[in-house]
Amino acid sequence: MRFTKEYDLSSLMISISGVRGKIGQGFGLEEALAFSKSFASMMNGGTVVIGRDSRPSGPYLESLLTSALLASGNSVLTLGLVPTPTTKAVVNLSKANGGIMISASHNPMDWNAFKFISKKGFFFSAEENKKLLSIIQNSSYAKEQISPKGYIDSGEDYIDLHLSSVLKRVNVTKIKKKKFTVFVDAVGGAGSYVVPRFLQMLGCKVVAHNCNPDGTFPRPPEPTAAALKSVEPYFRKSKADIGFALDPDADRLVLFSPKRGAVSEEYTLPLALMNVLSSAKKKAKVVVNLSTSFLNEDVSSRFGAEVIRSKVGEANVVEEMLKTKAVFGGEGNGGVIDPNIPSFGRDTLSGIAHILNLMAETGKSIDALLAELPELYMEKQSFPLAKGMSLESLYEKFQSTFSPKVISEKDGLWMYVSDSWIHIRPSNTEPIFRVITETKSKSDLDATLKRVKQCVES
Template sequence: MHFTKEYDLSSLMISISGVRGKITQGFGLEEALAFSKSFATMMNGGTVVVGRDSRPSGPYLESLLTSALLASGSSVLTLGLVPTPTTKAVVNLAKANGGIMISASHNPMEWNAFKFISKKGFFFSAEENQKLLSILQSGSFTKELVSPKGYIDSGEDYIDLHLSSVLKRVNVNKIKKKKFTVFVDAVGGAGSYVVPKFLQMLGCKVISHNCNPDGTFPRPPEPTAAALKTVEPSFKKSKASIGFALDPDADRLVLFTPKRGAISEEYTLPLALLNVLTNSKKKSKVVVNLSTSFLNEEVASRFGCEVIRSKVGEANVVEEMIRTKSVFGGEGNGGVIDPNIPSFGRDTLSGIAHILNVMAETGKSIDELMDELPNLYMDKQSFPLAKGMSLQSLYEKFTSEFSPKLISEKDGLWMYVSDSWIHIRPSNTEPIFRVITETKSQTDLESTLKRVKQCVES
């Protein structure tokens, strides 16, 4: 008898960021096993890399996933508690068939997720995600083997190769000579061990804060400047040269400076970009997403470089970087993407290395580098969609209100309006829509936000 179960996926967030949901509301053992078996079927007996963050549900989801992979004939290279970029890098370095990072990133503790990784360390494309879902809904899983040949092995040596690959992108000796004191807040997540170790390899004195991965997040998991206000006193007490804050899976990076405290996540990418373009010998292309600040255009213009804007989402930025042969890229949420590192995605280690390197090369403090960048006038808000309203009708209200000079519909609605932009789009990771706005002055921002509020609430 052939029996195919119909799975209710309505409560899950399924996108290029993988599949995520609340453990007790749609992403429990039954659903996780179904996705594990579907993924194992796609891997077809090859080697698979598995990493996770510090969420309490991580170990049992890892065991479930490992069992499904072994039963289908795959071997598992297990990394334990590591950043998402490290898992991606190891897939590439080990020439594995694919991998999974078990992490719901900045979502609260009751959430977890599978981030699906294909060959060469890239997140699943839309086509690969659709294939995975087709296998799940049809129930056409690989049958369990009586005598599978797969095995479990540690990927610890590959983790060190990831760290070494990042070190090759900077002048390690110059950074070491500076003997920077660096403050790290890993929110008790996946970067709790790897990031301090990496900084020590750069000769830094490390002040570890919230680096105990005990299954709790001692501050809000999304590392925004507002969320980090409670951490500022600890950073200032440390007298560190610079501070870095991470999200739970350590693919997003936010800075503290001695003068400013926690600063916007939008500054991470342009500061790293400054280092890359300073050391680039030719005019190049850089890719950022539609929701990322003008700051990157300002830095790129100093070097005669072109900035290209992609859809939101790491996979979309990477796809555009490959298409345009860009030297660098990233997202304004603190995601730095260096194509010369085998993670080829948002990588906190890359961001840390490039920012420390520009400090070492120029002899300038992080606050002096910040003084050379324009002020940021940006607002990011999230809203539930009003009952009975479609996204399309919402977009029409914004278009009517602002009469934009330029429109892009490649990812929601992006409008350019007199030296400012507004981006309205559904979230890939939460059941909400986002409105991101950037202007050239505080007065313009306040005026624009009043009009945004009218569009959302009326």
Template structure:
């Protein structure tokens, strides 16, 4: 779809997660300027927070965005290189009009993105995204101010406030007493400084790996066990008691354990959930997305809590958490959401602190805590999504192939057969569709995957 005479935005991924694309082949200077002007118009001369990850394209996109905001009379709190949750937290703490995170999260280095943040530190909802796109489509940008009184200042002090808010949720003296030896792989991204600083504040001995934020991403940026195979030997050599791996903007968290190495990203959420629910009332509500593991229901049932499933996407999970007054939430990709922390979104600082607190309170190793959870039997696949491909036709094949399943079309197609579920949906961040399946036994998962393959190939 051609939105303006000059720029074709069809190569961009525009979704609830913001706008992202490949530099010079999608998100070029022209496209970035259009989105910057639309965003600046929505900010109405308020204070705006800007953060970015370590991608080489980050600085020039930051300056472009800064120029558009200053021209419209907004003032800027510039955080520089920080995690996405820190940017969100500072928007909240500084009572800013809004904010923007320049990061394509787990996408490769040649990608970048704008993640739009509204008042209170929440990502733009569907209505706000629609407003931004309408401004862009019709070129309804606010005129430049001849004598702007806007300014740029550092928001470094607010970064410390984010760390303090995380510390307030855990027993700091008890964690400090343990003097944990902790390994951190920040993939050369936005968590390279903040995460080691948090850990040292908690009295940990920190072994830093890939913590030079040069934006080259020395391993695949999405922190899955497969992507972390090359890092495992460094973790084991360190003799650390636990390890944490991040994505480039530090909103996804994956663990290393001494016995298992890198473990599934799906284990992060139930471990943190156990720590949160240990101090929550019976009957509390937890929100996870449709693609997240059964393990969270297992932990919730232990504490008499209820799990509610939302659409995929941090903004969707948060919206459901607010509506349900949930005490906790998150996504199975390693995204931990604690509503009592001002980022109120996926936050690796929060996840790290809660897991160390669980180890300290229960006096158990991370391997012991993982062994207490049921085994996970899940498979995640992705397939190219061409413009000619009909997702509705694919959904029909799955409905026929799983004729006895309970169906939900809340987000793509979700099919449940009691001890098994399958979720098929287009990605918010890449031109692919995902098929995720989970079963409560390895045999059942293998049987389910054969049926999935038949549906995809037919």
């Protein structure tokens, strides 16, 4: 779709997760400038926080964005290389008008993105994204000022406030007494400095791996158990009590355990949830998205908590958490959300702190805690949409094949079928659709996946 005579934004991924694309193949300087000018126009001469990950395109995109902001009379609080949750937290703590995280998260290095943040550190809502695009469509940018009064400042002190806010959520003294050895793989991304520093504040001995943010990703950027197989020998050699792997912007967290090695990202949230619910009131509410494992229902039932399912996407989970006054939430991709931390979004520091606190309070190893959770039988698949097939016709095929007991259409198609569920939806971040399946046994999973394949390929 061509929005204006000047910019063709059709090759970009524009969603609740911001705008992202390949450098020079959709997300070039002209497109980045359009979004920079539009965002700057929405900030109304206030202060804007900027953070970025380690991608080589980050510095020049930051310079472009800074120029657009200063030209329209805004001030800039620059954080440099920091996790996405830190950027969000600083927007909240500094009472800024908004912020941008420059990161394409788990996408390859030749991608980059702007993640737009509004007041109080929340990602842009659908309405705010609509306004952002409208400004581009109508070229209704704020005029450049001849004598702008904005300035650039460092947000270093605010980074420390984010770390302190996470520490307040756990028993730091008890964690320090355990003197945990912790392995960290930051994939050379935004968590390379902040996460080891945070662990040292908890009295941990840190074994840093892939914590050199030199603009390359030494392993696949999405921290799945499969992607982390090559890292397992380094973790085992470290003799660490637990390991944590991050994505490039450090809002997703995956664990290593001494016995299992890298485990599914689906285990991160229920382990953190165990720590939170152990001190929460009965009938507490927890929000996860439709693509997140049953494991969270299992943990919540032990504490009398209710699980509510939202649309996929951090902004959607947060919106539901605010609406229901949930005590905790997150996504099965390793995203932990604690509403008591000013990032109020997926935050690796929060996940790390809650899991280490659970180990310290219970006196149990990470392997012992994992053994308390049910086995996980889940498969996450991605497919291009077959030529000539619409998503609607694909959904109809799945419904006729599986005859589900419960259906939700709030986000693609979610079906509950005899102690299992299947979720089919287009990706927010890639030109594909995803099919996620969870069952209660390996045999059921294998049988379900065969039927999924028939739906997709026939």
